[in-house]
Amino acid sequence: MSGDTVLTLIFKAGPVVKFILLVLLSFSVFSWAIIFYKTRLFSKAEKESLQFYQAFIKAKQWDSLYQSTKKFTVSPLANLFRAAYSVDDASMDEIKTILRRVETMEAARLEKYLTFLATTGSTTPFIGLFGTVWGIMNSFMGIGRIGAASLAVVAPGIAEALIATAAGLAAAIPAVVAYNYFLSRTRRAISMTEDFSRELIDYLARKHGETQAGSF
Numbered sequence: 001m002s003g004d005t006v007l008t009l010i011f012k013a014g015p016v017v018k019f020i021l022l023v024l025l026s027f028s029v030f031s032w033a034i035i036f037y038k039t040r041l042f043s044k045a046e047k048e049s050l051q052f053y054q055a056f057i058k059a060k061q062w063d064s065l066y067q068s069t070k071k072f073t074v075s076p077l078a079n080l081f082r083a084a085y086s087v088d089d090a091s092m093d094e095i096k097t098i099l100r101r102v103e104t105m106e107a108a109r110l111e112k113y114l115t116f117l118a119t120t121g122s123t124t125p126f127i128g129l130f131g132t133v134w135g136i137m138n139s140f141m142g143i144g145r146i147g148a149a150s151l152a153v154v155a156p157g158i159a160e161a162l163i164a165t166a167a168g169l170a171a172a173i174p175a176v177v178a179y180n181y182f183l184s185r186t187r188r189a190i191s192m193t194e195d196f197s198r199e200l201i202d203y204l205a206r207k208h209g210e211t212q213a214g215s216f
Contacts, residue, residue, distance in 0.1 A: 017160045018130040021167050027120045027127075030172040034179045041074065045110075048075035049192065049212065062088070074167045076106040076193045081203050095204055099197045106193055110186045114179060121176035128168015135161030172176045 040111035052072045059065035068084045083102045087095050135158060 131164020
């Protein structure tokens, strides 16, 4: 046992522990895939939203601004503006309803996959703990079969237990950190989206008021 590497100990582990490690590996791989995806998504969305808002402030006509929004593919603010532009002539109640619906859709898009990260962070330590219990149980069973406690008897089971514990923590810790990080960025993005939605509603309310006043 003294010369065994971690990989060797994994290959020597029993079928139950191997299955547990495979489950933990699956959680970890999916979690890291989500982390890379969400990192790129938020970076691009925040960059596009900043660029769009700067263009929105400088824009004199919505028609030309609308044409320029085609390059902003993931910006929540640009998506809100496109929705507002498409219902520019609708009543204010309809505009508010549509913008609220777009806000909800954008929030859902930003929150996508966060549940999996939360599930990974809360579940994998217990899956690893099950492997820990199983490995320790195998150690006691080995002692019962041999009738004496020696390192050669208990070491394989203890090794399984420690590997399962480490694997559970290795899967959980990045997922928890990423979940809290992306949750913070999601809340900030949703707050910006809601503020911009109110800004659009105020602008359209003034525009509708001017239109109605001009019709008399």
